[in-house]
Amino acid sequence: MSSLIECRGLVKRYGRVEALRGLNLNIGRGALGLIGPNAAGKSTTLKILLGLVRASGGEAKVFGLDVWRDSFAVRKRVGVLHEKPSFPGWVRGLEYVEYLARLKGVKGAREAALNELRSFGLENAVDRKIGTYSAGMVQRLGLAQAFVGGSELVFLDEPTANLDPLGRADFLEKIRERVRSLGISVVISTHILSELERVCDSVAIIYGGVCLETGGLGDLFDRYAEDVYLVESSDDGRLMEGLGKLSSVERVWVEEGQLRVKVRNRGGFERDLVGVAYGLGVGVRRFEPVWHSLEYVYKKVLEVKGVGA
Amino acid sequence: MGLRALLGWEFRNLVRFPLLELLVFIAVYLSMITAAGGTGMGMTAQSEWSMYPSGIAETIMRHSLNKVESLYLATIFTITVFASVGIAREVEAGYVKVALSAPIRRRDLFLVKFASCFLTGLAIFAFALFSAMFLRNWPSALYIVSYPPTLLMFFVLLLVQTFYVAGVATAMAVFSKSTAASFIGSIGIMYVPVYMAQTVAGLSIPFIPPQSTRLFAFYIASSRVFWKQYDLLTLMEATAIPVLIASVLLLASFVYFTRRFDLS
Numbered sequence: 312m313s314s315l316i317e318c319r320g321l322v323k324r325y326g327r328v329e330a331l332r333g334l335n336l337n338i339g340r341g342a343l344g345l346i347g348p349n350a351a352g353k354s355t356t357l358k359i360l361l362g363l364v365r366a367s368g369g370e371a372k373v374f375g376l377d378v379w380r381d382s383f384a385v386r387k388r389v390g391v392l393h394e395k396p397s398f399p400g401w402v403r404g405l406e407y408v409e410y411l412a413r414l415k416g417v418k419g420a421r422e423a424a425l426n427e428l429r430s431f432g433l434e435n436a437v438d439r440k441i442g443t444y445s446a447g448m449v450q451r452l453g454l455a456q457a458f459v460g461g462s463e464l465v466f467l468d469e470p471t472a473n474l475d476p477l478g479r480a481d482f483l484e485k486i487r488e489r490v491r492s493l494g495i496s497v498v499i500s501t502h503i504l505s506e507l508e509r510v511c512d513s514v515a516i517i518y519g520g521v522c523l524e525t526g527g528l529g530d531l532f533d534r535y536a537e538d539v540y541l542v543e544s545s546d547d548g549r550l551m552e553g554l555g556k557l558s559s560v561e562r563v564w565v566e567e568g569q570l571r572v573k574v575r576n577r578g579g580f581e582r583d584l585v586g587v588a589y590g591l592g593v594g595v596r597r598f599e600p601v602w603h604s605l606e607y608v609y610k611k612v613l614e615v616k617g618v619g620a
Numbered sequence: 621m622g623l624r625a626l627l628g629w630e631f632r633n634l635v636r637f638p639l640l641e642l643l644v645f646i647a648v649y650l651s652m653i654t655a656a657g658g659t660g661m662g663m664t665a666q667s668e669w670s671m672y673p674s675g676i677a678e679t680i681m682r683h684s685l686n687k688v689e690s691l692y693l694a695t696i697f698t699i700t701v702f703a704s705v706g707i708a709r710e711v712e713a714g715y716v717k718v719a720l721s722a723p724i725r726r727r728d729l730f731l732v733k734f735a736s737c738f739l740t741g742l743a744i745f746a747f748a749l750f751s752a753m754f755l756r757n758w759p760s761a762l763y764i765v766s767y768p769p770t771l772l773m774f775f776v777l778l779l780v781q782t783f784y785v786a787g788v789a790t791a792m793a794v795f796s797k798s799t800a801a802s803f804i805g806s807i808g809i810m811y812v813p814v815y816m817a818q819t820v821a822g823l824s825i826p827f828i829p830p831q832s833t834r835l836f837a838f839y840i841a842s843s844r845v846f847w848k849q850y851d852l853l854t855l856m857e858a859t860a861i862p863v864l865i866a867s868v869l870l871l872a873s874f875v876y877f878t879r880r881f882d883l884s
Binding site: 358362386391393395396397398401416 | 717725884
């Protein structure tokens, strides 16, 4: 399968500052989350992929096309919502999205623009000047213009900024629906990792201008999440002592008033726990594996790669 | 389809300054009314066209030419505002980043930005000038515009002057990426040499508008008298050098915009 986005040894220097230091990235279709700390190089990567910034070195391709040389062809098939988007305030919302649809060569640009504006909840504001929009409405307009014209790939930089909680949930649902039913691919750059978990199939972790890790969410959980159990008993102190002696257990500790056990072998531990509890005469009230979040995986990747959380 | 949408968009954006356009109109009108009082500066030669009927027509001609400097100031103000707001301000505000994320070629955006500054400036300026003439004395004005050499003179005069101003202003806006720097820099580049030429005794720079355009207008209006005072080289300087300066600046800014212009 050919990659949707391919970056090889991508370098970008702004004067003496090196924003990207040989970034390698290989992304297929679907929903990808781009995560990393501030100044990691996420936005620079997006700008290079859009042909807004020219790479100082390396190679980047979208749809197999060079992002600088064939930038026009790439942008015909791509939509984007920039971080803190700004649109001309003297223009009406509908006019603006219609104009972008025309640039993409959409037939029936007005209808397409109206549909997208409706889809993102701006049906009552299409004839209002953008300058009169609230921050949340500007964000919705940005989403509408990113998707108008049947974009095959959409870059979204902090897409839920300024959206209210219901708006966020609605937006995430729409993205998931479009990815699954329309086959649109999205690249989402955000710091809100819980949102990525709800939408994305895969994640790329960027740090210091390089890609530390990339892969499917399930794959990353398998590789980085630890086998930790939460145990609630009638006597945590005694149980902690007993579990600490088991070969299937690596570590036992108390976190937020609850007993946690990191195990070496799941099956072995589950058998051992019952035996130990029975032997000590301790009642086990609750016993379940700890669900790891993407945030946990992200921190773990930084830790494993030696760049610190 | 895309280029047409882009052109329409840019022109619509630039004609959203009705107050500015009205001010230019009033400035040109007032400058012509004042000039009719008889203290025009610059050319003193009689136009060959004074042999034609209507002395008023000749007066309009002469005084409008004598006010080249006022007209030049109106031109640089208008077009510099257009370039600063239409290019530098849009870069600062992030509109250019959004525009270039859409399927727009950089070369198209540059050319459309320049063309919209140049053509809108030219149209507003020509409209103001001709309207002022008509308001002042419409029968004479009608006579002037119906006489092709007169039209040609006005057209070339405006064309050279507007191209020079639009070229410098566009290049400054692209290089500076800052509204204030673009506005002040363009006016500085276009007006300081003129000011120096006026204040430093003996310094003559006929190749910088408005002196150059005044010389050129003189040539078109009164070619026989012109050749008695000047030579071909002076005329070439008057027309070719401003066009050359603007062309070089435009080309440099075009190359920069299409190859090196980072939108961070």
